[in-house]
Amino acid sequence: MLKIYHAKNTRSVRVVWLCEELGIPYELKTLNFSPDDLQSAEYLAVHPLGKVPAIDDDGLVLNESGAILQYLLEKHGNGRLEPKPGSAGRGQYLHWFHFAEATMMVPIGNIAQHSFIRPEDKRIPQVAAESVESTKKMLGILEKELQGKDFICGKEFTAADIMLGYDLLLCKMFGLLSDDLANTGAYFGRLASRPGFQKATA
Ligand SMILES: N[C@@H](CCC(=O)N[C@@H](CS)C(=O)NCC(=O)O)C(=O)O
Structure with a gap:
């Protein structure tokens, strides 16, 4: 399994x-987010x-x-949760799917690293502060994009929403989903109400 x-x-x-979302059976190996688990010889043999x-x-x-999601979609998706390769919506879907990790997670990850993950003497407050500004800029882009849309690709929920939903979970935890981001806040609410999101964040 x-x-x-x-x-x-x-x-x-x-x-x-x-x-x-896809009903794929899985076995969870839950690790603590700490070097004791992540840097253990046993886990380093996996990652x-x-x-x-x-x-x-x-x-x-x-x-x-992202690669894991694409692999599982190809293996188990049967066309679900993504526009067909070559179809009209595919380009936008790929854009948002990859934007979530390749672009938006860069400053979000830096906020985490320089606010609480690194030991205190290795944190650079200026990196954290600049990363907050970059993240806000990206949230502004999403806010415009989401005007009149239920999901990032339109009416249908796709795997791009799963990629972005995680970014927004962290933005929410870091207090960056401010009230003026009405479209983004409502979008995150729609994502967070899905049973799959709730199971994954339990
Ligand atoms: N690009 C990778 C990033 C993986 C990553 O940085 N994961 C974080 C948790 S969200 C982590 O394990 N960090 C531990 C560390 O940096 O020591 C992916 O999307 O899987």
Whole structure:
């Protein structure tokens, strides 16, 4: 059975959430988000950088959240949760799917690193402050994009919403989903009300 290496409120939320949405059976290997678990010899044999998520699918070990989602969609999706390759909406879907990790998670990750993950003497307050500003800029882009839309690609919920939903979970935890971001706040509310999100963040 598919094994998911997971730690609470980390990017492994995306993998668990997708499995819940698609009804993929999985076994959860829950780790503490601490060097004791992530840097253990046992876990480094699964993920050489000691990060989450990772999966072991009958011996195939993968460890990039976006790649894992794409792999599981190809294997189990049967066309669900994404526009068909070559269809009109595919380009926008790919844009938002990858924007979530390649662009938006960069400053969000830096806020986490320089506010609480690194030991205090290795944190750079200016990086944290600049990353808050970058994240706000990206939230402004999302706010415009979401005008009149239920989900990032329109009416249909897709895996791009799972990728972005995790970013917004952290923005909410960091107090960055301010009241003036009405479209984004309502969008996050729609995502957070899904049973799959709730299971993945429990
Ligand atoms: N691009 C990778 C990033 C993985 C990553 O940085 N995961 C974080 C948790 S959200 C982590 O395990 N950090 C531990 C550390 O940096 O020591 C992905 O999307 O899977």
